[in-house]
Amino acid sequence: MVQSFLQNFVHYFALRGFLLILLGALLISKPAGGQQPALNLMPRPSSVQAGTGSLRLDSSFSVALTGYSEPRLERGVERFLERLARQTAISLNSKVAKSGQATLLIRTDHASKEIQEVGEDESYSLEVTPAGAKLAAPTPLGTLHGLQTFVQLVDVSSDSLAAPAVTIQDRPRFPWRGLMIDSARHFTPLDVIRRNLDGMEALKLDVFHWHLSDNQGFRVESKSFPKLQELGSAGLYYTQVEIRDVIAYARDRGIRVVPEFDMPGHSTSWFVGYPELASAPGPYEIERRWGVFDAAMDPTKESTYKFLDRFIEEMAKLFPDQFFHVGGDEVNGKQWDANKEIQEFMRAHGIQNNQALQAYFNKRLQPIVEKHGKSMIGWDEILDPTLPKDITVQSWRGQASLAAAAKQGYRGILSNGYYLDLGWPASRHYAVDPISGDAANLSPEEQKRILGGESCIWAEYVDAQNIDSRIWPRNASIAERLWSPADVRDPASMYARLDFVATRLEWLGLTHKTSYWQMLHRIAGAATPDEFAALHTLTDQLEPVKDYTREQTAPAEPTSLTPMNRVVDAVPLESAAGRRFGELVDKFIAVSCLDTDAGARLRRQFTAWRDNDGRLEPLAKRSFLVREVAERSRDLSALGTIGLAALDAIAKRQPAPGSWKTRQLATIEQLKKQKAQLLLLPAPAVQKLVEAAAAGGPCMAAK
Numbered sequence: 001m002v003q004s005f006l007q008n009f010v011h012y013f014a015l016r017g018f019l020l021i022l023l024g025a026l027l028i029s030k031p032a033g034g035q036q037p038a039l040n041l042m043p044r045p046s047s048v049q050a051g052t053g054s055l056r057l058d059s060s061f062s063v064a065l066t067g068y069s070e071p072r073l074e075r076g077v078e079r080f081l082e083r084l085a086r087q088t089a090i091s092l093n094s095k096v097a098k099s100g101q102a103t104l105l106i107r108t109d110h111a112s113k114e115i116q117e118v119g120e121d122e123s124y125s126l127e128v129t130p131a132g133a134k135l136a137a138p139t140p141l142g143t144l145h146g147l148q149t150f151v152q153l154v155d156v157s158s159d160s161l162a163a164p165a166v167t168i169q170d171r172p173r174f175p176w177r178g179l180m181i182d183s184a185r186h187f188t189p190l191d192v193i194r195r196n197l198d199g200m201e202a203l204k205l206d207v208f209h210w211h212l213s214d215n216q217g218f219r220v221e222s223k224s225f226p227k228l229q230e231l232g233s234a235g236l237y238y239t240q241v242e243i244r245d246v247i248a249y250a251r252d253r254g255i256r257v258v259p260e261f262d263m264p265g266h267s268t269s270w271f272v273g274y275p276e277l278a279s280a281p282g283p284y285e286i287e288r289r290w291g292v293f294d295a296a297m298d299p300t301k302e303s304t305y306k307f308l309d310r311f312i313e314e315m316a317k318l319f320p321d322q323f324f325h326v327g328g329d330e331v332n333g334k335q336w337d338a339n340k341e342i343q344e345f346m347r348a349h350g351i352q353n354n355q356a357l358q359a360y361f362n363k364r365l366q367p368i369v370e371k372h373g374k375s376m377i378g379w380d381e382i383l384d385p386t387l388p389k390d391i392t393v394q395s396w397r398g399q400a401s402l403a404a405a406a407k408q409g410y411r412g413i414l415s416n417g418y419y420l421d422l423g424w425p426a427s428r429h430y431a432v433d434p435i436s437g438d439a440a441n442l443s444p445e446e447q448k449r450i451l452g453g454e455s456c457i458w459a460e461y462v463d464a465q466n467i468d469s470r471i472w473p474r475n476a477s478i479a480e481r482l483w484s485p486a487d488v489r490d491p492a493s494m495y496a497r498l499d500f501v502a503t504r505l506e507w508l509g510l511t512h513k514t515s516y517w518q519m520l521h522r523i524a525g526a527a528t529p530d531e532f533a534a535l536h537t538l539t540d541q542l543e544p545v546k547d548y549t550r551e552q553t554a555p556a557e558p559t560s561l562t563p564m565n566r567v568v569d570a571v572p573l574e575s576a577a578g579r580r581f582g583e584l585v586d587k588f589i590a591v592s593c594l595d596t597d598a599g600a601r602l603r604r605q606f607t608a609w610r611d612n613d614g615r616l617e618p619l620a621k622r623s624f625l626v627r628e629v630a631e632r633s634r635d636l637s638a639l640g641t642i643g644l645a646a647l648d649a650i651a652k653r654q655p656a657p658g659s660w661k662t663r664q665l666a667t668i669e670q671l672k673k674q675k676a677q678l679l680l681l682p683a684p685a686v687q688k689l690v691e692a693a694a695a696g697g698p699c700m701a702a703k
Contacts, residue, residue, distance in 0.1 A: 051165030227273025
């Protein structure tokens with residue numbers, strides 16, 4: 001009895017202590033900019049001060065522009081009102097009001113640059129009171145950002161649709177906040193580009209980096225060299241009229257468009273029509289496989305630079321942005337090594353190696369880019385101290401190379417850590433900061449050369465149907481890292497707001513949620529509702545393999561013609577259901593496994609998993625696409641059985657035998673391994689329960 005009393009006593013104070021610590025953390029933690037209310041704003045503004053009451057929205061809601069105005073601002077307001085109407089189902093007049101008595105009064109001080117530039121003033125202030133709202137900004141860019149914040153504020157209240165009373169002062173931390181879409185490996189239709197530009201506007205991203213040429217395709221119409229698109233694109237390319245429409249669409253949303261034409265490597269598609277550019281004789285054809293290939297431009301021929309001069313002149317007129325991206329990455333030099341003329345040229349000019357030869361190419365290329373009014377930007381490999389300081393380095397290698405560039409006087413952009421196609425969770429991207437690692441040790445002047453960052457979606461395993469799910473909602477976490485103050489970095493807060501934003505983004509026409517559902521239906525075919533529910537139960541707990549293991553684990557060599565119709569193509573790169581299950585397990589263990597509600601939820605979940613394979617089995621026999629994941633289905637059932645056994649052991653309040661623990665952990669280790677290129681996400685969380693059941697620690701407190 002005494003022992004039981006002491007165990008209860010210890011447990012009570014352990015639980016009480018945990019709750020006090022949690023309460024204290026909630027009371028003392030606050031994002032940058034002082035005390036901020038718990039709003040579903042993303043990116044988190046620089047400063048948010050809560051007011052009293054809220055501004056109710058009804059059909060009388062109106063918006064007026066004062067101060068400077070232009071057609072772009074009017075279109076921005078109309079777009080804002082249309083989105084607000086979709087979001088609330090309230091019938092709103094989508095035109096700008098003429099009266100200064102409007103519900104939302106906007107004042108813009110002056111025009112922004114005719115061609116948007118890096119570092120323009122994007123700040124704004126927003127004040128919402130029960131009587132109305134005021135938005136003020138120096139330029140249209142800030143006004144457009146402020147409208148997006150207002151849309152995020154509007155939500156259902158206890159008696160109306162309303163925006164809470166707040167005062168917001170906001171500005172971006174970095175001037176370069178980009179998203180790169182690779183349209184070369186798999187062509188990206190225009191409607192997909194536009195809806196992702198809408199998503200970028202909603203999250204205050206301001207650079208659309210468009211990767212337009214690679215080994216698998218050349219995607220832009222050239223009138224000077226028409227065989228580039230005629231022979232190098234398989235008919236999938238953008239006309240110049242379409243390009244101009246996208247640029248105008250992006251500018252309306254405060255987004256710059258930076259084109260990338262990869263050279264001297266990643267350039268097979270150039271050579272299909274113009275083999276004389278290459279360092280080895282043709283003929284060439286579009287690559288269908290993935291990887292780094294030998295084909296590279298010949299940097300020793302004057303004809304190469306004459307060609308590039310005419311081409312860049314044409315593209316510089318098409319793309320108005322100051323920056324022109326020349327790629328420059330992953331040249332393996334094999335064609336250069338095998339070319340006798342190139343080797344003789346290198347000896348004659350004292351060029352010691354292929355790295356020096358690429359530096360020679362860049363030194364010839366940079367004046368051409370500059371001649372046509374552009375500033376050259378490229379990946380890490382272009383960095384050479386002999387190049388002018390006005391080039392910009394985009395780092396895929398990390399903060400060390402970014403810092404090295406800044407120390408030498410070059411501007412830089414971070415993409416390492418922001419590769420969305422690697423399948424990392426949002427929290428991992430969120431933890432990456434352009435000013436961290438080696439960059440954190442730079443002087444203030446050197447840190448100013450780091451302009452910001454770009455997320456990247458490389459398209460080996462991306463097509464028009466699943467691309468949104470590969471970008472969103474995780475990209476919102478990167479958008480916040482690049483906009484919000486550096487000390488806004490709590491992943492729990494980020495995820496809470498990310499879940500909210502993920503749903504809101506679908507109102508813009510993005511399909512990161514709906515495409516998952518549609519692709520599952522294609523996989524399931526003529527499934528019964530119960531069979532489809534069983535498939536969904538399974539796939540909700542699966543994620544594709546990470547990093548660059550997709551190609552290594554493929555059942556057959558993938559190509560650009562491989563249909564993306566498998567479960568691995570359909571499931572999100574980060575499972576929200578799997579993440580929430582892990583959070584539930586952590587919560588259960590943190591309170592000594594005595595949270596009866598959490599325990600009951602876990603038991604229901606494990607029971608559903610245990611029984612799910614029997615429900616799915618008939619469909620797996622009929623659908624070859626479901627059959628591929630049949631083993632993962634059996635694994636989920638096994639995981640449910642282990643979880644139930646762990647809960648039963650915990651309920652006994654006695655440490656489970658060591659032999660039981662050994663068997664369960666050995667099984668879980670097998671369940672953690674990829675099958676059908678898919679990971680069973682809950683396995684590590686179930687392992688925690690098994691270890692808790694066997695440890696005799698906090699979860700062993702008395703009944």
